[in-house]
Amino acid sequence: MSKRLAKQLLWWQKTREEEEDLSVSNMASPSGCSHYVRSCFLKAPCCGKLYVCRLCHDAEENHQMDRFKVREVQCSECQTLQQTQQTCQQCHMQFGEYYCDICHLFDKDKKQYHCQPCGICRIGPREKYFHCEKCNLCLAQDLRGNHKCVENVSRQDCPVCMEDIHTSRIGAHVLSCGHLLHKSCFDSMITTGMYRCPLCMHSAWNMxxxxxxxxxxxxxxxxxxxxxxxxxxxxxxxxxxxxxxxxxxxxxxxxxxxxxxxxxxxxxxxxxxxxxxxxxxxxxxx
CATH class of the missing domain: 2.20.28.10 (Rubrerythrin, domain 2)
Incomplete structure (x- = not known):
């Protein structure tokens, strides 16, 4: 058995013994999850369970975690349960290179920034984006004065997959008509020969x-x-x-x-x- 595997098994056994009435997602690991790189678990304010992130929680439970109400985290190194902060108060492990004390987001540094009007964190760097007040969305600087505004456009679901756009980790693509699609959904449209916006039927690009x-x-x-x-x-x-x-x-x-x-x-x-x-x-x- 490798030392790394033995260490992970020891950590898992210790967590199981000390968790008491707290349950930990089986997707959790000291290095984070498939969504984020972090060294802590979030204690869900809704059910009291420990998950690496809200997305892992939402995939397992029949309800959603409110990221803004998270008040406690558990260090994945020493298992100390503590208030939300960037560094463990017990072993001084850094939970994430980036930390937002509003969204309680821990992750590898990707030049993130918290946008107050959007209400969530965005991947930056900040100077390359601006917040359009009418669209109510952060857009690339090259779209400043160069896009058609649609009021609160990001609050609409993607018309292709019908999933949320505003809080999605998938990038958004702005069509010439002003409507938004997930970037991956837009790419799928191109490969299938669809050239019109699913909402207004306007050409999706210069034809x-x-x-x-x-x-x-x-x-x-x-x-x-x-x-x-x-x-x-x-x-x-x-x-x-x-x-x-x-x-x-x-x-x-x-x-x-x-x-x-x-x-x-x-x-x-x-x-x-x-x-x-x-x-x-x-x-x-x-």
Whole structure:
């Protein structure tokens, strides 16, 4: 048996003996968990159990831990239960390189900072982000004055996975329409060929090159003669323009902005023309 394994087993046995009426998650370890690098356990204010983090707690229990109400932690080195602080009062073990006494977040230093308007900690560095008051969210500095504001946008769930965005550890992607998706959900959209915001149907990125290709494809694929002159009313999902354009099964181009991200609004205005076949009035016999 390796020394490291023996040390971990000894620590586990000691914890089991001294825990009394406190239970410790079996996911806990002196080095932290899959979510955070830390050397302590949080005592859940809701159930009194010890977990490395709130996410480990929420995955095991049928309720959620309120991070802001955590008042006690247990050192993973000496098992001393104590008030929340960055360093163990007994063995002086540092619980985390970064510590927030509001969120009670312990973790490896990732240039985190606590954003008061957001109410939680964000991964920084702080100088590379700003808090948009209308969106109520921290955004990268290059989006300052360069994004469409949607009020309290981060308080909405991700429209792809329907999970929380505001407190998620997964980064968010800001679409040109102002709506948010998890970065991983946005990447999945790209791989599956989805190019529109699931909420407002606006193009999720600049589609100019794709529209040029669509122009070429439609020019090379004329409609049958009976559809020549047929038109339809459309609504553009990108600029909200209502217009009447030539009908084509491959796509109908907005006359306002040139986008093919359009939806047909009603049937054809000019119905397809039936091809007349000349039939002789009399049948001659020979």
């Amino acid at each position: 100019k090159d794709q529209w040029v290709e669509m122009d070429k494809e439609i020019a090379e694929s004329p409609m049958p003669p009976e559809y020549h002159g047929a038109t339809a009313k459309i609504l553009c999902n990108d600029c909200q323009t209502h217009c009447t354009v030539p009908f084509h099964v491959l796509g109908m181009k907005c006359s306002g902005c040139g986008s093919y991200n359009t939806a047909q609004d009603g049937g054809l205005i000019q119905q397809p023309q039936l091809i007349r076949v000349n039939v002789p009035l009399f049948i001659h016999s020979f």
